[in-house]
Amino acid sequence: MLLNASGCLDASTAPDVARSLDAFVTKTVTPLPREGNPPVRIAETEVGMVNSIGLANPGLEAFLADHVPRLAELGVPLWVSVGGFSADEYAASCAALDARAAVTTLELNLSCPNVDEAPESAAQIVAACRAATTKPLYAKLAATGDLAELARAVADAGADGLSLVNTLRGLTLDERSLRPPLARGVGGLSGPALKPVSLAAVWVCRRATALPIVGMGGVASGRDALELLAVGAHAVALGTVLFADPHAPARVRAELAAELSAHGFAAPADAVGAAHDRVLAASV
Numbered sequence: 001m002l003l004n005a006s007g008c009l010d011a012s013t014a015p016d017v018a019r020s021l022d023a024f025v026t027k028t029v030t031p032l033p034r035e036g037n038p039p040v041r042i043a044e045t046e047v048g049m050v051n052s053i054g055l056a057n058p059g060l061e062a063f064l065a066d067h068v069p070r071l072a073e074l075g076v077p078l079w080v081s082v083g084g085f086s087a088d089e090y091a092a093s094c095a096a097l098d099a100r101a102a103v104t105t106l107e108l109n110l111s112c113p114n115v116d117e118a119p120e121s122a123a124q125i126v127a128a129c130r131a132a133t134t135k136p137l138y139a140k141l142a143a144t145g146d147l148a149e150l151a152r153a154v155a156d157a158g159a160d161g162l163s164l165v166n167t168l169r170g171l172t173l174d175e176r177s178l179r180p181p182l183a184r185g186v187g188g189l190s191g192p193a194l195k196p197v198s199l200a201a202v203w204v205c206r207r208a209t210a211l212p213i214v215g216m217g218g219v220a221s222g223r224d225a226l227e228l229l230a231v232g233a234h235a236v237a238l239g240t241v242l243f244a245d246p247h248a249p250a251r252v253r254a255e256l257a258a259e260l261s262a263h264g265f266a267a268p269a270d271a272v273g274a275a276h277d278r279v280l281a282a283s284v
């Protein structure tokens with residue numbers, strides 16, 4: 001199953017690309033509209049990019065009125081990424097989205113490095129949202145802290161799945177001025193540098209919980225997607241690669257099919273967790 005990573009694909013400008021996915025994930029929506037952080041908000045590094053978009057979005061009301069009906073027309077399952085600054089805000093958004101048949105899954109963005117965090121823990125936010133909706137809830141986490149413990153905590157709180165990983169704090173300097181190009185200095189690092197991080201996060205969470213996992217972070221090829229499946233992801237999302245190659249979904253699908261057959265897997269599901277099985281097999 002191939003998705004886009006939240007914030008990395010605009011379905012209104014690239015509807016065909018969005019339609020080619022198994023589910024479209026929206027940019028994170030917050031209760032009130034947000035301008036986001038001041039420009040410059042995106043910069044390249046040798047190993048990916050840093051962004052400090054700061055959750056720019058139209059706010060829940062406009063999102064429900066204008067965006068959901070248009071996104072429903074894509075004809076692919078619609079995942080809405082939900083953000084907020086308190087557990088109550090997250091829960092209120094989930095309750096409003098719960099009433100929308102077009103929305104299939106809610107992904108809770110519990111890990112944006114570019115805005116202040118809610119005072120409650122990730123597990124408390126998931127528990128509040130669980131009480132507000134019957135739709136599947138995915139907890140999106142960053143690879144910080146004790147991820148195994150966090151994964152178990154959000155699973156106990158009622159999460160149905162994990163989205164791993166969000167960006168990590170990163171900074172780059174302009175070659176000549178030696179100043180950070182991003183107005184906020186520090187941003188979220190994404191792209192190739194994140195691949196070993198996302199592999200480790202999925203590996204750890206696969207061992208810690210039985211939750212299905214959407215793996216993302218540095219995926220640019222079918223080989224990258226295969227590796228995420230092998231460490232335990234059930235689905236894979238494309239993020240930064242879409243900025244350089246908007247047609248990456250078709251390419252990654254074709255490459256993944258070739259990788260799967262080269263490794264003797266009849267279907268993507270057969271590759272899920274294969275790396276764990278191989279470690280086990282080697283140790284007996």
Ligand SMILES: Cc1cc2nc3c(=O)[nH]c(=O)nc-3n(C[C@H](O)[C@H](O)[C@H](O)COP(=O)(O)O)c2cc1C
Pocket residue numbers: 005006007008027028049051053055081109140165166167189190191192194216217218219237238239240241
């Ligand atoms: C420009 C940009 C905007 C993003 N916006 C969001 C967002 O709104 N919500 C979210 O959960 N993640 C957001 N992300 C993080 C991605 O969804 C993804 O977790 C991360 O970029 C790692 O995947 P990648 O290395 O394939 O890009 C954003 C990433 C980028 C590069």
